Amino acid sequence: MSTATDEEEESVGPLRRWTRDAVRSPGSTYRGLFYVVTLFFVVTTLFPFYWLLVLALTPGDQMRDIGLLPNGFNPYAFVEMFERLPFHVYMFNSVVIALTTTLIVLLVGSFAGYAFGRLEFRGKTVLLLLLLAISYFPPAAFILPLFRLFTGNVTLLTLPVVGAIQSPDWFNTPGAMVTPFSALFLPLTIFILTTFYSQIPDGLEDAARVEGTTRIGALFRVIIPLSAPGVATAGVLTFIGVYNEFFISFLMTDGQAENWAPIVWGVVNYQGQYQAFYNLMAAASIVGVLPVVILVVIAQERIVSGLTAGALKE
Amino acid sequence: MATREEHSRSRLRAAAIAPANWTERLTEQQYAYFLLVPTFLLISTMAVWPLARTFQMSFHADALFTADYVGEFVSLTNYVELLDGTRDAVLGSPFVSLSNPLDSAVTVTLIYVVIAVTLETVIGFGQALVLDQEFRGRRWVRVAVLIPWAVPIAIQGMIFWLFFQPDIGFATQLLQDLGLFGRNPLTRTIDSMVIIIVADVWKTSAFMALLILAGLQSVDRSLYNVARVAGASTWQRFKFITFPLVLPALLVAMLFRTIQSMRIYGIIETTAGCNTVPSLTCLVVSTFRAGRYGTAAAVAFITAGLVALVAMVYIVKFADLEVGR
Numbered sequence: 001m002s003t004a005t006d007e008e009e010e011s012v013g014p015l016r017r018w019t020r021d022a023v024r025s026p027g028s029t030y031r032g033l034f035y036v037v038t039l040f041f042v043v044t045t046l047f048p049f050y051w052l053l054v055l056a057l058t059p060g061d062q063m064r065d066i067g068l069l070p071n072g073f074n075p076y077a078f079v080e081m082f083e084r085l086p087f088h089v090y091m092f093n094s095v096v097i098a099l100t101t102t103l104i105v106l107l108v109g110s111f112a113g114y115a116f117g118r119l120e121f122r123g124k125t126v127l128l129l130l131l132l133a134i135s136y137f138p139p140a141a142f143i144l145p146l147f148r149l150f151t152g153n154v155t156l157l158t159l160p161v162v163g164a165i166q167s168p169d170w171f172n173t174p175g176a177m178v179t180p181f182s183a184l185f186l187p188l189t190i191f192i193l194t195t196f197y198s199q200i201p202d203g204l205e206d207a208a209r210v211e212g213t214t215r216i217g218a219l220f221r222v223i224i225p226l227s228a229p230g231v232a233t234a235g236v237l238t239f240i241g242v243y244n245e246f247f248i249s250f251l252m253t254d255g256q257a258e259n260w261a262p263i264v265w266g267v268v269n270y271q272g273q274y275q276a277f278y279n280l281m282a283a284a285s286i287v288g289v290l291p292v293v294i295l296v297v298i299a300q301e302r303i304v305s306g307l308t309a310g311a312l313k314e
Numbered sequence: 315m316a317t318r319e320e321h322s323r324s325r326l327r328a329a330a331i332a333p334a335n336w337t338e339r340l341t342e343q344q345y346a347y348f349l350l351v352p353t354f355l356l357i358s359t360m361a362v363w364p365l366a367r368t369f370q371m372s373f374h375a376d377a378l379f380t381a382d383y384v385g386e387f388v389s390l391t392n393y394v395e396l397l398d399g400t401r402d403a404v405l406g407s408p409f410v411s412l413s414n415p416l417d418s419a420v421t422v423t424l425i426y427v428v429i430a431v432t433l434e435t436v437i438g439f440g441q442a443l444v445l446d447q448e449f450r451g452r453r454w455v456r457v458a459v460l461i462p463w464a465v466p467i468a469i470q471g472m473i474f475w476l477f478f479q480p481d482i483g484f485a486t487q488l489l490q491d492l493g494l495f496g497r498n499p500l501t502r503t504i505d506s507m508v509i510i511i512v513a514d515v516w517k518t519s520a521f522m523a524l525l526i527l528a529g530l531q532s533v534d535r536s537l538y539n540v541a542r543v544a545g546a547s548t549w550q551r552f553k554f555i556t557f558p559l560v561l562p563a564l565l566v567a568m569l570f571r572t573i574q575s576m577r578i579y580g581i582i583e584t585t586a587g588c589n590t591v592p593s594l595t596c597l598v599v600s601t602f603r604a605g606r607y608g609t610a611a612a613v614a615f616i617t618a619g620l621v622a623l624v625a626m627v628y629i630v631k632f633a634d635l636e637v638g639r
Binding site for chain 1: 335337338342343345346347349350352353356357359360361362363364365367368371383440441444447449453455456457458459460461462463464465466467468469471472473474475476477479481482516520521524525527528548573576577579580583584594595598599602607610611613614615617618621622625
């Protein structure tokens with residue numbers, strides 16, 4: 001019996017066998033199609049990174065007609081990229097700016113999230129809508145006055161004896177980026193934290209209060225620790241958001257690494273000054289992406305829940 | 315000695331606790347407002363004041379040759395001259411031009427938004443359907459899909475700039491052989507538009523996918539069993555169950571992406587440049603750098619107005635859905 005079916009299997013071609021199987025069990029065809037589509041998505045999203053690696057490893061004098069494999073092998077591009085431009089300083093600046101913003105946003109956002117999530121007060125809905133409306137505006141609508149403010153050109157107040165008090169000249173300092181970022185990324189964090197904080201049962205907070213904790217103490221000792229996943233989510237999203245930001249980062253410094261210029265300027269300066277060093281630019285791109293890629297791999301659950309919760313709440 | 319030290323320490327502690335104790339005496343409403351003070355300070359100085367000031371500036375003339383920041387009050391002149399084309403000469407490229415849609419800021423921005431958001435929706439939906447299945451390695455597929463979303467805009471620009479350099483990028487060679495692209499695609503508007511749209515789809519489809527996935531996972535699975543018993547095909551199950559139930563999440567995702575893509579700037583600056591692809595935000599930056607602050611403010615508020623208009627379309631559509639239920 002079994003030999004007879006084997007011979008039959010061999011007598012029909014592989015294509016016909018495949019179509020026959022496909023007709024008999026459409027489920028497995030869908031399965032096959034599913035794997036093809038999945039593979040397509042994975043390849044299209046990751047291919048640019050692979051090609052960057054190919055480009056980075058190709059020696060500088062072999063930079064023509066690069067295919068799917070590097071023309072040669074030159075890992076020193078990953079060293080040289082730091083020598084031509086202080087790319088590590090740009091990255092450091094970006095990380096410092098992103099971390100500072102994240103800390104400020106989490107602190108300020110925690111107070112606001114507590115108020116919106118756990119307290120009743122007049123004007124709550126109006127204030128939430130105001131926050132939402134502000135996140136609709138394009139950054140271009142903020143930049144002109146902010147630039148003047150942070151270049152010390154706005155008169156804050158005029159006193160009779162001292163004279164006019166000008167706004168601080170923070171151009172080329174982290175303050176000119178951290179302060180606007182804190183405001184622009186605050187709404188998302190408030191929406192996420194409001195959701196998380198409102199889900200903590202009142203009893204837990206009351207118990208801490210009975211034991212003599214102050215109101216502020218209860219926020220820091222009960223509410224925030226119990227909402228750790230929410231705080232982590234908001235923190236990760238803010239960090240990635242600031243690290244990736246282009247517009248304000250681009251306009252608030254003059255582009256020198258020692259003047260707190262972030263990674264945006266590392267890239268722009270490479271394109272401006274070292275146009276022909278394609279391998280160094282590719283290496284710089286790979287290195288610049290690493291912090292956020294690591295963050296995505298570690299914190300993907302948090303990112304997914306945060307993006308969906310934040311957006312669908314709004 | 316010891317008592318004195320103790321005394322001063324306890325006074326220090328008391329000073330630290332005092333504000334915390336003060337909050338104890340507030341009513342719930344007062345406490346809420348107290349907690350919102352830092353938020354209020356940040357938002358009012360960094361968002362509300364700049365918006366109001368920009369709006370006010372947009373009604374003033376440019377002051378190029380005086381010490382003043384902006385010139386005299388001119389009411390709606392900036393807006394009128396931008397929209398009727400009188401201001402095109404100082405902008406370097408037309409503001410609105412329906413006859414040459416690839417030259418003018420408004421049309422370039424809108425064409426880009428419509429094509430990019432449509433493609434992202436379709437691809438994001440596909441990715442969401444894949445991620446909705448149970449299979450081995452799903453976690454890693456999700457990471458792979460999510461990584462482009464986390465790439466800084468500047469590096470995204472660098473990647474696609476490198477991709478389409480005439481000598482090295484194999485993509486350029488291939489597309490030239492097919493007759494689709496010119497010799498140096500990043501200096502031709504139409505080629506650059508295609509590149510920028512592809513770059514945007516590559517980066518942001520994942521965002522779309524995640525929101526749609528959240529919608530998919532909230533669909534009651536027993537509905538599919540009922541449909542299967544009733545003999546519905548896979549396509550029918552998608553059309554009559556999945557799609558209508560996911561539609562609200564889909565609209566929210568599209569609204570978000572549309573608002574974000576109206577701001578397009580960074581990817582243009584790092585690939586083709588604002589001369590090749592003039593978007594609205596490009597114009598704000600170029601007029602700002604030229605010292606034409608009144609014009610820049612007006613362009614910024616026209617952009618904000620367009621965003622609000624598009625947001626309204628979605629919100630009305632969304633309200634229809636809610637009523638229809």
